[in-house]
Amino acid sequence: MTFARKTILALLLTALPVSVFAQDAAPVGRGGRGPAAPPMLAWAPKPVLAPFVAPNKPLVQVADLQRRHARDKSWNELVVRDATGLTGRYIQMAPGEKTKTQFFVDSSMFWFVQAGQMRVTIQGQEPFVAGKGFVVQVPARVQYAMETVGDAPVLRFEVTHTRAQPFYPISETPTPVKGYTYEKVTLQGAGGSYGTTKPFIDYQKEVIEGGGRAMPIRDGETAANINRAPGAPTPPATQWGHFHDGTSEFWFMLEGNAEFLIEGVPLVRAAQGDIVYAPAGRWHRSGHVGDIATRVSIHPIATAANSLQADGAGGAE
Numbered sequence: 001m002t003f004a005r006k007t008i009l010a011l012l013l014t015a016l017p018v019s020v021f022a023q024d025a026a027p028v029g030r031g032g033r034g035p036a037a038p039p040m041l042a043w044a045p046k047p048v049l050a051p052f053v054a055p056n057k058p059l060v061q062v063a064d065l066q067r068r069h070a071r072d073k074s075w076n077e078l079v080v081r082d083a084t085g086l087t088g089r090y091i092q093m094a095p096g097e098k099t100k101t102q103f104f105v106d107s108s109m110f111w112f113v114q115a116g117q118m119r120v121t122i123q124g125q126e127p128f129v130a131g132k133g134f135v136v137q138v139p140a141r142v143q144y145a146m147e148t149v150g151d152a153p154v155l156r157f158e159v160t161h162t163r164a165q166p167f168y169p170i171s172e173t174p175t176p177v178k179g180y181t182y183e184k185v186t187l188q189g190a191g192g193s194y195g196t197t198k199p200f201i202d203y204q205k206e207v208i209e210g211g212g213r214a215m216p217i218r219d220g221e222t223a224a225n226i227n228r229a230p231g232a233p234t235p236p237a238t239q240w241g242h243f244h245d246g247t248s249e250f251w252f253m254l255e256g257n258a259e260f261l262i263e264g265v266p267l268v269r270a271a272q273g274d275i276v277y278a279p280a281g282r283w284h285r286s287g288h289v290g291d292i293a294t295r296v297s298i299h300p301i302a303t304a305a306n307s308l309q310a311d312g313a314g315g316a317e
Contacts, residue, residue: 044245045245046243046308047282049263049264050279050281050282052277052279053279055078055079056079056081056082056248056277057277058260058262058268058276058277058278059268059270059274059277060079060274060275060277061270062114062271062273062275063271063273065090066155069092072092073095074092074097074153079275080159080275082247082248084162085161085162085247085248085301086159086160086222086250086300087160087161087162088159088250089157089158090114090157090158091155091156091157091158092154093118093147093148093153093154094148094153095152096147096148097148098145098147098148099145099147100145100172100175101144101145101168102143102166102167102168103138103140103143103166103167103168103191104138104141104160104161104166104167105140105141105167105187106141106164107140107160107161107164107222108138108221108222109137109138109158109159109160109161110136110137110158110159110224111159112134112156112296113130113132113134113135113136113154113155114155114157114273115154116131116132116148116149116150116152116153116155117129117131117148117149117150117154118130118131118146118147118148119146119147119149120136120144120145120146120200121145121146122142122143122144122199123143123144125199128199128200129149131204132204133202133203133204133208133254134200134201134202134203135200135203135226136199137199137200139191139193139194140191141187141189141190141191141192142191142192157252157273159222159298161222165180168182170184201214203255207228214226214228222299222300222301223297223298223301224296224299225297225298226294227294227296228292228293229293230288230291230292230293231257231287231289231290231291231293232288234259234287235285235287240283240285240309241283241285241309242284242285242308242309243263243280243281243283243284244281244299245280246281247301248277248279248280248299248300249277249284249297249299250278251275251277251296251297251298252273252275252295252296252298253270253271253274253275253276253293253294253295253296254295255272255293255294256271256288256289256290256291256292256293256294257269257288257289258270258276258287258293258295259286259289260276260278260285260286261285262278262282262283263278263282263283263284269289270295
């Protein structure tokens with residue numbers, strides 16, 4: 001489909017940019033300081049057609065990954081990588097397998113459990129067992145580890161900051177990373193905290209079955225919005241949606257099915273566990289299919305929630 005050049009509307013969202021756990025969002029403008037600013041017409045510099053840079057592609061189906069690695073007990077595959085943004089990879093751990101204790105010094109991270117069960121140990125928290133539908137987050141400078149529980153492998157989709165490499169407590173032996181050496185250092189300052197939030201949400205139990213609501217929070221940098229809604233008719237192809245200036249957007253399907261229109265790409269249909277990716281500067285929109293679905297829209301920077309919407313063409317997140 002051909003996307004025309006359009007005058008764009010800077011749509012300043014009233015909701016705060018978010019991460020993946022529950023906390024009331026203030027119904028105010030950016031930064032929580034007073035009422036939201038009114039929409040403003042502006043000219044925006046938009047790439048003619050921003051490229052998909054490997055490994056990024058419009059759709060990664062988890063079923064394809066599982067077929068490709070059917071004979072592997074343990075595997076990992078990089079599916080999203082932005083040079084200055086976020087990295088997303090699918091990781092499977094075999095029964096009995098465990099990670100080292102590690103942490104990220106200046107950034108948070110989170111993951112979605114797609115299959116199996118894992119025991120998660122997070123510094124300052126009681127260990128817990130996470131199964132399919134769990135969303136887990138760890139703040140900066142907080143140590144964590146995980147291990148497979150039971151006879152089946154555990155599969156997760158993990159999101160970290162591309163620029164960040166893991167740190168290890170002095171009691172661990174670091175896993176080698178090409179191009180890096182590990183040096184003994186002294187870290188100043190305490191780690192991040194959950195505040196009024198919590199380390200995980202059991203989405204299946206708390207939201208799908210329990211009727212609860214996964215309300216938004218933010219970690220001050222990454223935005224990861226949980227969007228749950230019933231399906232709706234497919235909008236016309238002339239409804240451009242929006243694009244982001246200098247940052248990509250990608251989605252993890254937490255529940256049900258959705259469809260995505262990305263500039264230069266035929267309509268994409270994604271199922272639970274699939275990953276969809278739109279490069280910076282490409283028009284895109286998303287919508288749910290069927291009774292109800294949940295997609296998690298993930299941005300490398302929190303301010304990406306200030307999307308640029310096609311003037312007069314309508315838009316969808």
